[in-house]
Amino acid sequence: MSWHWWVVAAFVLGGLEVFTLDLVFGTLVVAALAGAVASAAGLGFPGQALVVAATAVLMLAVVRPLLVRRLKVEGALVPSGTAAHVGRPARVLAEVTELGGRVKLAGEEWSARSAAPGRAFAAGEPVRVVAIDGATAVVDAPPAAPPGGSSGAPPAASTPPEP
Structure with a gap:
């Protein structure tokens, strides 16, 4: 051949x-x-x-x-899409309750609801995304800052300050 x-x-x-x-x-x-x-x-x-x-x-x-x-990819995969928003800080635009509300997350406006029943967040209050449920960010209070300032650990992925 x-x-x-x-x-x-x-x-x-x-x-x-x-x-x-x-x-x-x-x-x-x-x-x-x-x-x-x-x-x-x-x-x-x-x-x-x-x-x-x-x-x-x-x-x-x-x-x-x-x-x-x-x-072969070693280690944990980097979250993408909506999963990447879990853990990010957000700012309340319209009061957030367990029934609903609005937050600014990563420069976008999202529907949101409180993770804890009976917990409400006022407009302007900082929150942390704990889950994404469809097109709704489930939020809770951000973790308290340790006494004496920074913990020395690098900050988690965050968004620029909201205007």
Whole structure:
């Protein structure tokens, strides 16, 4: 088999890898290129097939697991979307009770409700988001500042001061 066909196979497998991104077809690209090298070196089809098979097994059994482990995300993922708002400070725009209200959170106006039954927050009061329920921020009082000022810990992700 001509080495050209192995290169064509490598391109096709590479195209499939672009759509799957699981590194299986990527390892087969290397095997097809090894077949092209074997063909260019003068091996017949049985020899080329053995080279391709051995390279594919080696790549799938040894190299791919190493690459997957290396590319795997370690540690906690960074929250995004509404989950990123939990723990952030907000400012009450319209009185917040357990039934509803409005807060300014991350520069946007959100519907809000108090986390504690019977607890109300007046307009202008600072609050902390404890949960997001649909499009409603569930808020509670911010944690009290430790005596003597800062705790020395870096501040949590916060929003710029609200006007």
